[in-house]
Amino acid sequence: MVRIVEVGPRDGLQNEALPITTPVKAAFVAALVGAGLKEIEVSSFVSPKWVPQLGDAVELFEMLRVQFPVEPPYFSALVPNEKGLERAIPSGVKRIAVFTAASDQFTQKNINMGVDESLDVIATVVDAFRKAVPDGFVRGYVSTAFECPCAGKVPYADTARVAGILHKKIGVDEISLGDTIGVAVPAEVAELHDYVTADIPKKKIAWHFHDTRGTAIANVAKALDLGYEVFDSSAAGLGGCPYAPGAGGNLATEDLVYFLERSGIATGVDLAKLARASLPVLEALGRRPAARSQLAALAE
Amino acid sequence: MVRIVEVGPRDGLQNEALPITTPVKAAFVAALVGAGLKEIEVSSFVSPKWVPQLGDAVELFEMLRVQFPVEPPYFSALVPNEKGLERAIPSGVKRIAVFTAASDQFTQKNINMGVDESLDVIATVVDAFRKAVPDGFVRGYVSTAFECPCAGKVPYADTARVAGILHKKIGVDEISLGDTIGVAVPAEVAELHDYVTADIPKKKIAWHFHDTRGTAIANVAKALDLGYEVFDSSAAGLGGCPYAPGAGGNLATEDLVYFLERSGIATGVDLAKLARASLPVLEALGRRPAARSQLAALAE
Numbered sequence: 001m002v003r004i005v006e007v008g009p010r011d012g013l014q015n016e017a018l019p020i021t022t023p024v025k026a027a028f029v030a031a032l033v034g035a036g037l038k039e040i041e042v043s044s045f046v047s048p049k050w051v052p053q054l055g056d057a058v059e060l061f062e063m064l065r066v067q068f069p070v071e072p073p074y075f076s077a078l079v080p081n082e083k084g085l086e087r088a089i090p091s092g093v094k095r096i097a098v099f100t101a102a103s104d105q106f107t108q109k110n111i112n113m114g115v116d117e118s119l120d121v122i123a124t125v126v127d128a129f130r131k132a133v134p135d136g137f138v139r140g141y142v143s144t145a146f147e148c149p150c151a152g153k154v155p156y157a158d159t160a161r162v163a164g165i166l167h168k169k170i171g172v173d174e175i176s177l178g179d180t181i182g183v184a185v186p187a188e189v190a191e192l193h194d195y196v197t198a199d200i201p202k203k204k205i206a207w208h209f210h211d212t213r214g215t216a217i218a219n220v221a222k223a224l225d226l227g228y229e230v231f232d233s234s235a236a237g238l239g240g241c242p243y244a245p246g247a248g249g250n251l252a253t254e255d256l257v258y259f260l261e262r263s264g265i266a267t268g269v270d271l272a273k274l275a276r277a278s279l280p281v282l283e284a285l286g287r288r289p290a291a292r293s294q295l296a297a298l299a300e
Numbered sequence: 301m302v303r304i305v306e307v308g309p310r311d312g313l314q315n316e317a318l319p320i321t322t323p324v325k326a327a328f329v330a331a332l333v334g335a336g337l338k339e340i341e342v343s344s345f346v347s348p349k350w351v352p353q354l355g356d357a358v359e360l361f362e363m364l365r366v367q368f369p370v371e372p373p374y375f376s377a378l379v380p381n382e383k384g385l386e387r388a389i390p391s392g393v394k395r396i397a398v399f400t401a402a403s404d405q406f407t408q409k410n411i412n413m414g415v416d417e418s419l420d421v422i423a424t425v426v427d428a429f430r431k432a433v434p435d436g437f438v439r440g441y442v443s444t445a446f447e448c449p450c451a452g453k454v455p456y457a458d459t460a461r462v463a464g465i466l467h468k469k470i471g472v473d474e475i476s477l478g479d480t481i482g483v484a485v486p487a488e489v490a491e492l493h494d495y496v497t498a499d500i501p502k503k504k505i506a507w508h509f510h511d512t513r514g515t516a517i518a519n520v521a522k523a524l525d526l527g528y529e530v531f532d533s534s535a536a537g538l539g540g541c542p543y544a545p546g547a548g549g550n551l552a553t554e555d556l557v558y559f560l561e562r563s564g565i566a567t568g569v570d571l572a573k574l575a576r577a578s579l580p581v582l583e584a585l586g587r588r589p590a591a592r593s594q595l596a597a598l599a600e
Contacts (some may be wrong), residue, residue, distance in 0.1 A: 182596075185562045186521050211514065213593040214555035215562075216520040221486050255514035262485045262515075293513040296482075 002224075002265050003039060003042075005176070005206060005232045006032055006141075008278065010041040010078055010237025014051050020284050022056045026063040029075070031277035032235060036269035037253070038075040041097060045084030061091040074098055076139065080111065085125050085132075095137040096129055098122045098172070102159040104149035106180070115162060137173050140166040141208070145177040145192060146184045160195035167200045175205050176232055179219070182212025182249070186222035193226050206230035209251045209276050211237065216251040217259050224265075231256060236278035237291040252291030271297045302524075302565050303339060305439075305506060305532045306332055306553055308578065310341040310378055312538025314351050320584050323351035326363040329375070329387050331577035332535060336569035337553070339374040341397060345384030361391040376439065380411065383433075385425050395437040396429055398422040398472070402459040403448035406480070410443075415462060423470050440472040440542070441508070445492060446484045453518045467500045475505050476532055479519070482512025483551070487523035493526050506530035509551045511537065514549040524565075531556055536578035537591040552591030571597045 009029055013020060020028075029042050042064065048055025057077060064075055076095035079088050088096060100118040105257045107118050127136050139278045144151075147158045159177065177192065184192075189207070196205060207223050207230070209216040220231055237252035257269045275289075275297035282289060289295050309329055313320060318327075329342050340365065348355025357377060364375055376395035379388050388396060400418040401407045407418050426438050444451075445459045459477065466472045477492065484492075489507070496505060507523050507530070509516040520531055537552035557569045575589070575597035582589060589595055 025480055124326045155385045183562070187563050194362065211592065213596050214511065214514070214517050214552065214591075215559055217514050218521045218559070252514065258513045259485055259515055259518070262483070265489050291514075292511065296513050 001229060002260060002267065003230045004037060004253065004256060004267060004269070005230060006037045006040045006235060007208075007232050007250065008235035008238045008253065010030070010044050010054065011232075011250060012081075012234040012236075013053050013281070014044065015239060016068075016102055016285055018285050020281060021054060022059045022063060024280055024284055025056070025060055026067060028235075028277065028281050029064060030067055031273070032261050033068070033073050035273035035277050036267070037073070038268070039076070041076045041078065044078035045088045045091075045093075046078065047083065049190055058087055061093060065092060074137075074291050075135070079125055079129070081121055082125060083127060085128055089129075089132045093137070094133055094135070096125075097139040097141060097176075098125055098207070099141045099143070100162060101143035101148070101165075101178075101180075102154045103144040103151045103161050105150035106144045106148045109150060119162070119165050122166070126170050126172065138171075139174040139176055139206070140170070140172040141176050141178055142166070143178040143180045146179050147181060149181050152234045155193040156192050159192060160198065163196050163205075164199040165253065167204060173204070174230065175200065176208045176230075176231075177205060178208040179210050182210030182216070184209065184219055185215050186218050189219050189222045189227065194224075202227050203229065206232060208232035210249055211255070212249060217255055220251070220256065220259065235274065235291075236282060236289060236294050238278065238281070252294060254291045254293035254297060258293040258296075272300070301529060302531045302560060302567065303506075304337060304556060304567060304569070305530060305555065306337045306340040306535060307508075307532050307550065308332070308535035308538045308553065310344050310354065311532075311550060312534040312536075313353050313581070314344065315351055315539060316585055318585050319353060319520060320360045320581060322363060324580055324584055325356070325360055326367060328535075329364060330367055331573070333368070333373050335573035335577050336567070336573070337574070338374070338568070339376070341376045341378065344378035344380065345391075345393075346378065346380050347383065348445075358391050365392060367456055374437075376437070379425055379429070381421055382425060382428060385428055389429075389432045390571045394433055394435070395439070396425075397439040397441060397476075398425055399441045400466075401443035401448070401478075401480075402454045402462050403444040403451045406444045406448045409450060409490050413508035415592065419462070419465050419470070421481060422466070426470050426472065437474070438472045439474045439476055439506070440466040440470070441476050441478055442466070443478040443480045445477040446479050446488055447481060449481050456492050456495040459492060460498065461516070463496050463505075464499040467504060473504070474530065475500065475575050476508045476530075477505060478508040478532075482510030484509065484519055485515050486518050489522045490526065491521050493523075502527050503529065506532060508532035510548060510549055511551045511555070517555055520551070520556065520559065534596055535574065535587060535591075536582060538578065538581070552594060554591045554593035554597060558593040558596075572600070
């Protein structure tokens with residue numbers, strides 16, 4: 001049973017300078033739910049000082065609680081530290097994500113601490129979260145799992161070490177391995193797989209591919225062949241797009257859904273509804289649709 | 301030994317309304333050669349009435365002969381009929397491509413005849429070409445190998461039948477199977493492979509994937525796994541782009557080269573030079589670079 005973790009509202013929007021209003025975000029999330037997505041990372045309880053775009057996480061969760069009063073889908077949020085957790089818990093968040101990377105230079109640049117220090121912070125956050133929300137779910141991101149924009153090629157042993165600590169010592173429920181700059185090819189997915197499965201069961205591992213160089217679906221295909229079942233993607237390919245409109249950043253959920261469905265793997269997602277879900281956000285950002293399958297679906 | 305057949309100057313430009321001058325085309329081809337590409341389909345000897353953009357095929361071959369007087373790379377041209385061949389032969393063309401499809405509705409719409417009728421035309425053209433150029437090379441395109449924009453899903457038996465006639469009866473040197481509207485996924489590549497290899501040796505088959513839905517590289521990866529070695533692609537992803545700028549049409553040569561090189565398969569192509577080769581053409585078309593690896597390479 002393949003699971004798609006939609007990260008567009010958080011990962012997709014976090015680097016966008018033009019502010020998206022909370023109602024537009026809530027409508028975006030609701031449209032994603034309407035398209036059939038069941039797991040959505042909707043925001044981050046990061047300091048609004050650092051990421052103003054996601055400064056409305058409390059309000060967004062409040063709005064979503066009103067929209068989805070009974071049996072809501074799995075809405076999660078990134079929680080970078082204890083301060084964030086203090087805001088997340090009263091918001092009723094049952095699923096959190098924590099963030100680190102395989103490369104010290106990347107965490108230094110992004111969160112101003114080394115990888116091991118970030119793992120200490122994560123341990124504290126996860127402990128506190130488990131106490132507050134015993135039936136909660138924790139996902140741990142390992143960015144730069146293949147290569148770091150600052151440090152270059154990352155040894156797979158480093159990625160496996162960080163993933164191993166998240167799994168064994170911190171006890172997260174799921175680890176998402178991120179090809180942050182979209183460089184990986186299937187052979188590398190197979191190599192990293194060999195390293196990480198020495199210590200971690202496959203079913204605890206998700207893959208977070210970027211399509212910067214057109215390889216994301218090939219990597220998903222390889223991971224499926226290897227027996228993995230959880231993939232992150234972002235509606236309309238929002239986010240992770242450092243070059244230009246049209247360049248691939250995050251793997252577009254549309255492309256992932258198209259590929260899975262056409263390969264005979266049911267996703268429960270309606271591609272046409274999905275293709276339309278992000279249009280108001282793209283409009284607010286002054287962007288045209290760019291995800292390949294989104295364009296194809298919108299043209300039909 | 302993997303071979304890349306660059307189709308940008310022909311397939312990429314044939315649907316572009318804004319005229320590109322012959323010197324810009326010649327410079328484009330020269331830049332592609334400079335980047336390391338060894339096989340380039342540079343134009344079509346189609347009637348200038350039907351495709352004005354490629355009406356300068358004779359002049360382009362003349363210009364290229366001046367630029368590459370000794371041991372030129374493999375420059376080929378599409379030859380749709382005997383009239384075209386009459387212009388191609390005096391131009392010194394040693395490699396031609398002929399065109400048909402697996403779907404009658406597609407050939408009717410594009411060349412105003414059914415598939416079998418087109419195979420008759422091809423047989424006449426190839427016979428005449430063999431007589432005029434005994435050491436020549438003929439490639440046969442089978443478009444809509446998976447699905448037709450008019451008729452929908454194409455039975456693999458139909459594709460295999462057309463490919464079989466090109467191989468056995470007409471005796472082309474290579475058959476390029478085209479996913480004309482970019483719908484295929486790797487499982488379908490494997491299925492079509494089963495059909496076509498009943499009659500045709502694998503080494504005679506090339507794959508022409510489109511990236512309309514982000515699956516092209518995944519399909520290349522599957523074909524490589526199955527033992528194929530020839531892939532068509534278009535610099536900057538030019539052509540086959542029916543939806544909008546940024547949408548994938550033809551598989552971009554940049555993405556193919558990136559994927560192959562990163563997978564440990566040498567191509568002899570310099571990605572940075574390749575990424576720059578199409579910039580003057582894109583500028584003349586009022587387009588921004590859109591191929592994913594092209595953008596990534598240009599940003600480096």
